[in-house]
Amino acid sequence: MYEGGMERLPQITALRSFEVVARCLSFTQAARELNVTQGAVSHQVKGLEKLLGVRLFHRERQRLRLTDAGTGYLPFVREAIDRLKAGADYLDARENSGVLTVSVSPNFAAKWLVNRLGVFSASHPEIDLRVTASLQHVDFNSKDVEMAVRHGHGDWPNLHVTKLAREEIFPVCSPDLLREGAALESPEDLAQHVLLHDASRNDWPIWCAAANLDTIDVSRGPSFDQTSMVIDAAIAGQGVALARSALAAHDLRTGKLVRLFNVTLPAPYGYFIVSPKASSDHEKVRKFRAWLVEEAGADAAALATTV
């Protein structure tokens, strides 16, 4: 199997056995410490001695003694094991605190995260959160990203998925517009207002259909290429927007937007927290997920009272 110049590195179990035996000077006791039988330790040490071609212990009547070779070899083994433990510690430390990189869409970042991150950071100073916004779903295989918030159906195989928020669509406008503009008592009043669209320009036609409203011209009004910009335009009093609940929730709670009428369109997608299975139970991932879910729960509770 193995050839000439091959490196014959000993097995870790053999090295560990050697190290423990060298410390206890007893196979039996070492076996106890290693949670194996005495025979296993005996075999391991014997195998190591054979591999190295050197006797590591003097087997004397009642006691064990290291040979000169064993005495000289021991520190190398101790250092090697130490490095491995240090490596494991390094990985633990790095996973249990430090940087948490989260990928979200630019919209979610702008309308959901940015307004609340301060709260999270204040209560979790040990977590150094890094938000990376991208239109595409992040590929966990090729980026050092531990979790993401995604908009979709929640069907991502091989990922740990937690539902964050359902999504509904309903009209919103700024409180100023409601107070000072033309009346907005019923859907029909929209005829007197600017309709704000997203890039698809599909939402208003669908909503109007749901509201049995065919008296207004849904082709009117400006459109924006980012959902967040539609909402921001509404906040600025530019007109009436169709908001998606998750993204508008914060502005509704803080009174920058008000919800109009009582016609709500369920949206096909929802927001989900996803992470690779391997990192899904890391301390910092769990903490951030719990916080997201809590915030979303508060949003939902607040939304339920807006109409």
Added chain:
Amino acid sequence: MYEGGMERLPQITALRSFEVVARCLSFTQAARELNVTQGAVSHQVKGLEKLLGVRLFHRERQRLRLTDAGTGYLPFVREAIDRLKAGADYLDARENSGVLTVSVSPNFAAKWLVNRLGVFSASHPEIDLRVTASLQHVDFNSKDVEMAVRHGHGDWPNLHVTKLAREEIFPVCSPDLLREGAALESPEDLAQHVLLHDASRNDWPIWCAAANLDTIDVSRGPSFDQTSMVIDAAIAGQGVALARSALAAHDLRTGKLVRLFNVTLPAPYGYFIVSPKASSDHEKVRKFRAWLVEEAGADAAALATTV
């Protein structure tokens, strides 16, 4: 099997696989370097990632990249492997040169080794020979001794045994005595000489029986507790000794002793070079053994011409 605080150290194969893959950034190429299949490397790295609970590589379309975790972990692994290699090198260095400890009987040391060691040391300056003389056979299990010359039947199980010399018993005396003392033409002439005995005082009776000689009183003469002293007494011209071939060979070759008559008694024992199987093929052991055998061969050749 393993519980809570258990140390989960990775297997060496997994670490080596990781290290090579990190260097090649290719499972396939790493597999070639490790002389295993690509699948084996894939399994190993996957297992390591699972054990550590961390992704070590980004698997991208065409290439592999270390994750941050992998990048940080790699140096620990390199150091650990390096320590292990250094340990192996240390053992190799210590076995391939440096000290060679040989256990022999005091007689063999005095009458065989001491006169020739200079030659060996001169031609093998890299070997630091340490001779330890003891009456008892050394216990390789409890002493840092790599080889021994033993007197016996050559039946030592578990040891590597090489025959060094047969043993014969015959009368010797100093050339001065032969030249200047009473005649020593035939065994009967021994009646006129002092017989030198070892502690057992058995040899002369047996030799006389073999020589069909019943005319002399074998109870005469001093005895010595070490065989070497019997020979030294003969060299000093104190009388005629029954020498054992191996121990007298050097003095015969250098003319300090002469062999008498033609009656030789085969001795039941011989001299053997023994060493633990593990160290029997070490460079320095092989060298010293070869030298011993060569010297013994020269002795035998020289002895064959003495009568």
Added chain:
DNA sequence: TTCATACATGAAAATATTTAATGATACGAG
């Protein structure tokens, strides 16, 4: 002597690793 303790050992059982075959995906050349 007999008991208790410690290490060695050989065969069987339990695990782990490696292979071989195949799948999936991406890239580049016609």
Added chain:
DNA sequence: CTCGTATCATTAAATATTTTCATGTATGAA
């Protein structure tokens, strides 16, 4: 665009290694 090549992943089967189990041997104590 399709094929051929190269890469990594995955599965079950073949191997190899490790551990246990059941003893064996030797020593020191009672």
